[in-house]
Amino acid sequence: MKIKILLGLAGISAAFLMSGCGEPRAYGKVDNTPYPTQECRQQLSRGTEIDHSQKIDKIVVYKKKRKLYAYRNGKKIYEFRISLGKNGDKGNKIQAGDYRTPEGSYCIVRKKCDPRLYRSLMISYPNAADKARAKAKGVKTGGYITIHGQPKWNADGHADRYTLAHDWTEGCMAVSNKAMTALWRAVQNGVKIDIHA
Structure with missing residues (x-):
């Protein structure tokens, strides 16, 4: 029985680590209640989540500035503050x-009701260059890199000032x-995203 429990916990931990993103743990009480996803999934299945009058065709990220810009026909439509990986200042992802x-x-390859x-919004990491770099070093690239929102405990944005000021x-x-x-x-699947240092 203990072995089954330990294996179950190990599986949950592995799934969490493979997901590509964690949650900030340095602020307030963490609410582990999941976001409801049924309505979101229904919108995706019908394609009704898109506002065609607001569609963009490119996303550009500047890691050093902690900024994400969204464009339509070369015109900037949105500018958002972002947080990065905990080692965001230490260069390109290697493994x-x-x-x-x-x-x-x-490019954006999938929308997920998380x-x-x-x-x-899942991006197409790793690309061919990422795979070649990892292979040359004898390491695994990892994956499941996304642009995502906040954890449930910050659903109302009360801690945005904190979470968007830290890489987590x-x-x-x-x-x-x-x-x-x-x-x-x-955003629709296929939108290009360029991520710069």
Whole structure:
């Protein structure tokens, strides 16, 4: 019985670590209640989450500035503050578990109704260059890098000032839930994203 429990806990821990992003643990009481996702999933299945009048065609991230910009036909539509991986200042992502945010050219490949971190946009990391770099070093690239919103304990944005002033993810780019809602309505799969140092 103890072995089954330990294996179950190990599996949960592994799934959490493989997810690509964690939660900030240095502020207030953590609410482990998940976000409801049924309505979100229904919108995705019908394609009704997109506001076609607000669609964007490119995202550009500058890690050093902690900024994400969204464009339509070359015109900046949105500018959002972001948090990065815990080692966001230590260069490009090299391998799984290094807590760095990747740099390079990618695209949005999936929208996810995330029960832990208010909605997420998965990027196409690792690309060919990332895979080649990791192979040369004999390491695994990792994956599941996203742009996502806040953990449930900050669903109302009361701690945005804190969470957006610190790097706390496992490599993802975190925005406020308000920003995530805007991106969610504006982004379709295939939108290009360039991430710069």
